[in-house]
Amino acid sequence: MSIIVQKYGGSSLADIDKIMRVANRIIDAKKQGNKVIAIVSAMGKTTDNLVTLANQISKNPPKREMDRLLSTGEEISMSLLAMAIQSLGENAISLTGPQAGIMTDSIHNKAKIINIVSDRLLKELENYNIVIIAGFQGLNENNDIATLGRGGSDTSAVSIAAALNADLCEIFTDVDGVYACDPRIVPNIKKLTAISYDEMLELANLGAKVLHPRSVEVAKTHGVTIHVRSSFNHNIGTIVKEENKMEHNGLITGIAHDFNVAKVVVFGIPDIPGTAANVFRELAKSNINIQxxxxxxxxxxxxxxxxxxxxxxxxxxKNILENIAKELGAENILIEENLAKVSIVGAGMMTHSNIASQMFEALAKSDINIDMISTSEITISVIVDSSQCEKAVKALAEEFKLV
Structure with missing residues (x-):
């Protein structure tokens, strides 16, 4: 029998009717001759509501207690879904992340999975149980609950699929798959039938919300095939797998955008060796990801x-650098907000030299000013004013014929 890991997001579990629909879908997968493990997110806006409650108590709630609080959202989902499956006549058992053997490092709110002890999972599958696991969480070295950060249920699912050498990891969401850009901005944008790990990882890191970046990293490392699809229909979605196993999508695969961007400027740093190292060493100590x-x-x-x-x-x-400004010799430190990052991604860039010029000309024609630029082998990103972000996405989608 094949092992299939399925992950269901919060929108797929938002109410009892949707939970029952998911239960039937899982049972169908089992009846097709599969051993099924389902990883679940918290119902609907549960996580947001829990964060709001915590912030009403404290403006800076302790990270350990936040992990303990937020983990309850997924635990509600897992229990209700297991009950739903049992009510339909199938055997099911719900497990928290720690019960499922998910072990993490000790960093609260941003924990990383370091190991999965799969004995319990294999035992439950051998007993013909459908296994429902609370995503987004694990057990750290202090025997405390640790959460993986927003979108961590994707990482839970792919990591479990890797640990069990599963045949497939299906990520069920509220969209039909991975689109070349956000269909809310460009309604007639095309859906991708397949995408490579590297391209998906770039899109995820640059703001595409369909998959969590860390889940794609795990999939690439362990060769896990991911199928991103909708939980509200049975359409074929988007396959994420190794590039050499599929046809190439073209010069540009997709466009990502991200409003969650700010620029920090450190003014007047002495031009001596080691200064930049001092700046970014301090930031790294607090796990601040620099783009x-x-x-x-x-x-x-x-x-x-x-x-x-x-x-x-x-x-x-800003707070960290202000504390060491005197040591750095910095004159001032400022934050600039109201920015957005717009990126094009595609393996075709490696063999075509005119992609950058096309991108910048398209933005110029739309009178969009560029603040910063960064590039990699398959990505070009620009920082623009947030008010021009959607306009930039539309211009690039048209320029690279993604509609």
């Missing part, structure tokens, strides 16, 4: 260093 970095040309033996990160990380970064 773009630009250093200005030398003026009076001093430089300005600008970098982008998420809005929440930017505020933390």
């Amino acid at each position: 773009m970095i630009v250093q200005s040309s030398q003026i009076n033996n001093k430089n300005d260093i600008a970098f982008t990160c998420s809005l929440s990380d930017a505020r933390d970064a």
Whole structure:
């Protein structure tokens, strides 16, 4: 029998009717001769509601207690779904992340999975149980619940699929698959039938919300095939797998955008070796993820260093750097918000030299000013004013014929 891991997001479990629909879908997969494990997110807006409650108690709630609080959302989903499956005459058991053997590091709110002890899962499957697991959580070295951060249920699902050498990992969501860009911005954008791990990872890291970036990393490392599809129909979605196993999608595969961007500028840093290392070493200690970095040309033996990160990380970064500003010799530290990042992604960039010029010309024709630029082998990203983000996405979708 094949092992199939399925993941259901919060919108797929938002109410009892949807939970029953998911239960029937899981049972159908079992009746097709599969051993089924389902990973679940919290119902609907449960996580947001729990965060709101915590913030009413404290503006800065302890991270350990937040993990304990937020993990309950997935536990509600797993129990209700297991009950639903049992009410339909099938055997099912619900397990928390720790009960399922998911072990994490000790960083609360952003934990990473370090191991999965699969004995319990294999035992339950051998007993012909459908296994329902609370996503987004695991057990750290202190025997405390640790959560994986937003979107962590994707990572839970792919990691379990890897640990069990599952035949397929299906990620069920409220859209039909992965689109070349956000269909809310470009309604007639095409859906991708297949995408490589590298391209999907870039899109996910750059703001596409369909898959969590860490889940794609795990899939690539362990060769897990992912099928992204809708839980509200039975349409074929998007297959995420190794590039050499599929046809190439073209020059540009997709466009990502992200409003959760801020720029931090450190002004007047002495132009001496080790200064940049000191800046980013301190930020790394607090697990602040840096995206773009630009250093200005030398003026009076001093430089300005600008970098982008998420809005929440930017505020933390500013506080950290202000505390060591005297040590750095920095003159000032500022945050610029109301920005957005727009990126094009495609393996075709590696063999076509005109992609960058096409991108910048399309933005120029739409009178969109570029603040910062970064590139990789298969990605070009620009920072623009947030008010021009959607306009930029539309211009690039038309330029690269993604509609």
